[in-house]
Amino acid sequence: MAKNIFLTGNLQVGKTTLINKIIAALPATRISGFRTSRYYHEHKLKGFYIEDINDESKELKDKFIGRCINEDHWVSIPSTFDSYGTQVMERCLNDQSDLIVMDELGFFESDAARFQAAVFRVLDADKPVLGVLKQKETPFLRQVRHREDVTVYEINEDNRDRLFPVILCELQDELGQRKYGVKIDPEEFEKSAREVFAPVYAEIARQIKERTQITAGLCLDVGAGTGRLGIEVAKITNLSVILLDRSLKMLSFASQNVAEEGFRNRVKIILGDVHRIPLPDQSIDLVVSRGSLFFWEDQQKAFQEIYRVLVPGGIAYVGGGFGSEELKRKVDREMQERDSNWKKNLDEKIKKTNLDYCKILDSIAISNVRMIKDRANMWVVFKKEQCPPVRQGLTGIVDQPWRLEAAPNHGRLV
Numbered sequence: 001m002a003k004n005i006f007l008t009g010n011l012q013v014g015k016t017t018l019i020n021k022i023i024a025a026l027p028a029t030r031i032s033g034f035r036t037s038r039y040y041h042e043h044k045l046k047g048f049y050i051e052d053i054n055d056e057s058k059e060l061k062d063k064f065i066g067r068c069i070n071e072d073h074w075v076s077i078p079s080t081f082d083s084y085g086t087q088v089m090e091r092c093l094n095d096q097s098d099l100i101v102m103d104e105l106g107f108f109e110s111d112a113a114r115f116q117a118a119v120f121r122v123l124d125a126d127k128p129v130l131g132v133l134k135q136k137e138t139p140f141l142r143q144v145r146h147r148e149d150v151t152v153y154e155i156n157e158d159n160r161d162r163l164f165p166v167i168l169c170e171l172q173d174e175l176g177q178r179k180y181g182v183k184i185d186p187e188e189f190e191k192s193a194r195e196v197f198a199p200v201y202a203e204i205a206r207q208i209k210e211r212t213q214i215t216a217g218l219c220l221d222v223g224a225g226t227g228r229l230g231i232e233v234a235k236i237t238n239l240s241v242i243l244l245d246r247s248l249k250m251l252s253f254a255s256q257n258v259a260e261e262g263f264r265n266r267v268k269i270i271l272g273d274v275h276r277i278p279l280p281d282q283s284i285d286l287v288v289s290r291g292s293l294f295f296w297e298d299q300q301k302a303f304q305e306i307y308r309v310l311v312p313g314g315i316a317y318v319g320g321g322f323g324s325e326e327l328k329r330k331v332d333r334e335m336q337e338r339d340s341n342w343k344k345n346l347d348e349k350i351k352k353t354n355l356d357y358c359k360i361l362d363s364i365a366i367s368n369v370r371m372i373k374d375r376a377n378m379w380v381v382f383k384k385e386q387c388p389p390v391r392q393g394l395t396g397i398v399d400q401p402w403r404l405e406a407a408p409n410h411g412r413l414v
């Protein structure tokens with residue numbers, strides 16, 4: 001999995017601001033690394049210098065990496081990278097830091113071979129890196145960009161707010177700081193989804209269709225992973241589907257799956273976080289989500305977001321499960337053969353994430369809630385009222401059959 005994250009994008013688009021925001025949101029994390037800054041003289045940009053972020057001295061001597069000779073003529077100073085820059089990189093490797101910042105890698109270091117080698121040693125090491133890559137083509141930048149262990153996010157004014165929680169969560173995963181900190185390897189996940197879980201998605205999609213009767217409009221699959229539930233929903237309805245996930249790698253598999261199944265025209269992909277869904281209010285008819293809520297940091301905020309994007313009369317079908325007990329037994333058997341800790345880990349995860357969803361939804365005034373719980377499933381289903389929400393308490397009763405009347409343009413829960 002890519003443990004090194006770089007941001008790229010146009011000048012002044014907010015890359016460093018985003019890095020600072022992410023660092024500020026990781027207060028318990030020890031950071032080392034470097035920053036490059038601009039040097040002004042008499043309000044004119046005269047140079048760039050590099051600084052160890054833990055070095056508080058204001059001394060700039062020996063730190064200049066580029067100087068402006070006259071107006072538009074710049075010269076690089078590779079020796080600064082090879083001496084000072086290399087020292088900073090070596091310090092990062094050997095100190096007690098958890099995360100290494102490289103803000104930024106550009107073209108001034110194109111001829112700094114020692115520094116480049118030190119950067120690659122850091123990228124190879126265990127500690128995650130958060131950095132900025134200049135949007136330029138040099139052999140060095142290309143080599144960094146194309147490494148397997150590097151993910152590059154292109155930042156622009158439209159996506160920078162949305163990418164904040166995405167990148168933050170990815171780093172928290174790497175740093176082992178997630179509340180429900182189970183790390184999923186997207187490649188392994190997709191392999192099991194394809195080889196073992198496939199019938200589960202089809203069955204759950206069938207149940208969702210039967211229970212919600214929503215077959216047209218827009219469906220959002222939250223925490224869609226490699227997209228299998230959303231694609232199955234698209235197969236049996238006329239719904240257009242948006243696959244939302246905070247993992248770029250999961251979504252790259254999802255994109256392949258959408259293309260393979262021939263659904264490019266009806267299934268779209270968005271990188272984003274459930275706590276800040278990048279969609280307008282009242283834009284979605286059906287929200288589905290399988291196996292993702294166990295990872296959400298703030299359940300109330302996540303459900304509020306789901307509620308916000310639902311149209312009045314729209315339905316959310318969120319939870320986890322295997323469709324039926326028979327399918328669960330089959331999956332358990334096959335997964336246990338692949339991984340002898342499968343059942344143990346699954347039971348532990350279920351225990352750890354067994355929250356009182358009725359209470360959570362009640363606390364944010366979401367009513368019309370139904371819980372579907374059996375040995376193979378746990379689904380929270382709710383319908384957004386036709387009128388603006390008024391706090392009414394819960395109308396659904398856990399484990400009891402219940403009914404909601406059909407809404408004019410949307411289905412009903414039965």
Ligand SMILES: C[S@@+](CC[C@H](N)C(=O)[O-])C[C@H]1O[C@@H](n2cnc3c(N)ncnc32)[C@H](O)[C@@H]1O
Nearest residue numbers: 223224225245246247250273274290291292295
């Ligand atoms: C166990 S996987 C389930 C994937 C898919 N729904 C399925 O059933 O195959 C959980 C997914 O939720 C995503 N996820 C976790 N937290 C998330 C969040 N805060 N926002 C969006 N996606 C999230 C993960 O990246 C992962 O792809």
